[in-house]
Amino acid sequence: MRVMIDTNILISAILGDGTPYRAYIKAVSYPNQGIVCIQNFDELRRIFNKKLPKKIASMERFLSMALPSLEIVEIPEKEVPEEQLIRDLNDRAIMRAAVTSKVDILLTGDKDFLESGIEKPQIMTAREFVDGTTGIP
Numbered sequence: 802m803r804v805m806i807d808t809n810i811l812i813s814a815i816l817g818d819g820t821p822y823r824a825y826i827k828a829v830s831y832p833n834q835g836i837v838c839i840q841n842f843d844e845l846r847r848i849f850n851k852k853l854p855k856k857i858a859s860m861e862r863f864l865s866m867a868l869p870s871l872e873i874v875e876i877p878e879k880e881v882p883e884e885q886l887i888r889d890l891n892d893r894a895i896m897r898a899a900v901t902s903k904v905d906i907l908l909t910g911d912k913d914f915l916e917s918g919i920e921k922p923q924i925m926t927a928r929e930f931v932d933g934t935t936g937i938p
Contacts, residue, residue, distance in 0.1 A: 804828040805836045805899045806871075807909035808844040810927055815863045816856065821910070824927035828908055829870040836872045838898035874902045883921075889913040906930065 806828050813821030829835035842864075849860045881900040884893040892913050899907050904922045907914060914924045928934070 802833045802906055803836055803902070803904040804833050804906045804908055804930075805838070805895070805902070805904040805922070806841070807895065807907065807911060807914070808841045808848070809910045810908050811837070811841060811845060811863075812848060813910070813927070815860050816853075820931055821927040824908055824930045827931060828906075829867070834872055835870060836874055836899075836902060836904055838874050838876055838895055838902075840876055840894050840898070872902075874898050877901045883917075883919050886917040886919055887913055888917075 806825060810821045810825060813819070814825035825835070827833060845860060845864075849857050853860075876894045876898045879897075879901075880893075881897050883900050884896040887893045887896050889911075892911065896907070896914070896919070899922050907922045907924045908927065908930055909915065909924060910926055915926065917924065
């Protein structure tokens with residue numbers, strides 16, 4: 802499975818070892834392929850600089866270990882129909898990257914994605930992904 806990992810999952814994985822961390826590990830472990838887009842890195846840096854400046858070193862360590870196991874995708878300029886279902890305009894680029902990269906799952910805790918009604922890619926919380934509660938192995 803191709804699994805796009807949203808910024809909020811990455812933040813939680815960096816800060817702890819709970820369910821988001823387990824979901825991250827599952828997403829980057831065979832047979833899955835973890836995917837992030839350029840916007841995820843921009844958001845991580847902005848959030849850590851603003852809200853978690855004392856944790857920047859932890860973020861940098863995590864990213865240095867994570868990068869070899871992640872596929873990094875660009876955000877295409879051309880819009881996709883699915884992104885119109887995302888309320889937060891800033892999140893639409895992530896959906897565009899997910900659709901054009903042909904991901905199977907978008908792993909997130911963001912309600913704008915979770916409540917969008919989009920079926921492909923499948924949008925899952927960390928708990929759903931770890932537990933396999935929606936039929937994904």
